[in-house]
Amino acid sequence: MHFPFCRRKCTYCALHSRAGSTVAARAAYVAGLAKELSRLDIQSHSLSTVYFGGGSPALCDPTPLLEALQPLLAPECEFTVELHPLDVNRGTLASLKAHGVNRISMGVQSLDDGTLRHMGRGYSADEAEQSFSLVKEYFDNAGIDLIVGYPGDPCDVAKMDRLSHWGLRHCSVYSLILEDRSILAKQATRLTFPDDDEVLDKIKLVSRFLRSMGLNRYEISNYAVPGVECRHNLAVWRGEDYIGLGEGAHGRRGLTRTESGKPETVSPEEDEKERRIFRLRTIEGIDTTGHTEWIAPLDAFASKGLLVKDGPIYRLTERGTEVCDSILAELV
Numbered sequence: 001m002h003f004p005f006c007r008r009k010c011t012y013c014a015l016h017s018r019a020g021s022t023v024a025a026r027a028a029y030v031a032g033l034a035k036e037l038s039r040l041d042i043q044s045h046s047l048s049t050v051y052f053g054g055g056s057p058a059l060c061d062p063t064p065l066l067e068a069l070q071p072l073l074a075p076e077c078e079f080t081v082e083l084h085p086l087d088v089n090r091g092t093l094a095s096l097k098a099h100g101v102n103r104i105s106m107g108v109q110s111l112d113d114g115t116l117r118h119m120g121r122g123y124s125a126d127e128a129e130q131s132f133s134l135v136k137e138y139f140d141n142a143g144i145d146l147i148v149g150y151p152g153d154p155c156d157v158a159k160m161d162r163l164s165h166w167g168l169r170h171c172s173v174y175s176l177i178l179e180d181r182s183i184l185a186k187q188a189t190r191l192t193f194p195d196d197d198e199v200l201d202k203i204k205l206v207s208r209f210l211r212s213m214g215l216n217r218y219e220i221s222n223y224a225v226p227g228v229e230c231r232h233n234l235a236v237w238r239g240e241d242y243i244g245l246g247e248g249a250h251g252r253r254g255l256t257r258t259e260s261g262k263p264e265t266v267s268p269e270e271d272e273k274e275r276r277i278f279r280l281r282t283i284e285g286i287d288t289t290g291h292t293e294w295i296a297p298l299d300a301f302a303s304k305g306l307l308v309k310d311g312p313i314y315r316l317t318e319r320g321t322e323v324c325d326s327i328l329a330e331l332v
């Protein structure tokens with residue numbers, strides 16, 4: 001479920017979201033989501049994961065939606081809410097917990113105060129740490145997002161080291177993409193961006209650091225303590241169905257894909273390919289059983305050291321993770 005409201009626009013962001021909304025507009029949006037949900041044919045206790053993403057979901061009072069969701073949650077449902085560090089307070093955390101939320105993802109993005117200021121995030125690394133520590137009082141299953149490759153962000157061991165005592169269960173690490181519609185794109189000529197090799201080196205450093213804290217890389221951009229990999233992420237990469245509600249949400253049910261509520265039908269062949277090929281992003285890899293036509297192109301990547309073959313399964317090597325997007329672009 002997508003909540004497209006933010007305090008202000010972060011410099012690097014081109015996601016569908018807006019700053020400066022009123023309380024009434026946000027309440028109307030939540031009521032609209034609850035109504036959309038009530039129109040769907042969902043069996044009770046059948047949702048195995050729920051994800052509230054943004055924007056900053058906690059800028060809204062999600063109570064009507066949380067109440068509408070209660071009868072639909074499976075007993076072991078993984079229920080994640082993304083929180084901006086400035087939205088973390090005891091009242092919000094207690095209310096989310098009381099409504100069945102059991103996982104928090106906090107967008108920290110950088111551990112460098114100058115970078116956070118430039119990004120327009122509105123908090124310091126110390127404040128992010130305090131917010132995360134409060135989150136951990138309510139939710140053990142909590143993690144953060146980081147961006148690598150922001151101009152001027154040192155992202156070095158000294159900065160990363162402060163994470164060692166946070167009790168992270170999960171970390172998503174994204175390399176910066178300079179989006180055309182972002183504020184950063186307008187500032188780009190005045191900034192020095194790290195080149196691809198520097199970004200790869202930083203990702204390797206973050207990766208090594210997270211491994212040293214017991215977080216395994218289970219997907220290109222995601223690390224977790226074994227057993228608490230994000231089920232929601234995995235379901236998407238494993239090709240399972242999901243419902244997307246809200247302005248910027250995507251969904252997949254059978255042959256239907258929805259984007260911002262607009263449905264589109266794909267062919268059975270496209271459907272099968274999409275559901276299988278993106279598994280390459282995970283440590284599970286692609287299973288070519290029943291798809292001998294994929295073997296030749298995958299063998300070609302394997303011969304370049306980008307994939308390893310294990311019977312019908314192909315998985316990324318460490319070098320392959322660095323160029324996964326181009327491998328996928330050739331396969332789809």
Ligand code: SF4
Pocket residue numbers: 005006007008009010013014015017054055056084
């Ligand atoms: S990064 Fe998140 S909080 Fe910042 S503008 Fe984009 S959606 Fe909003």
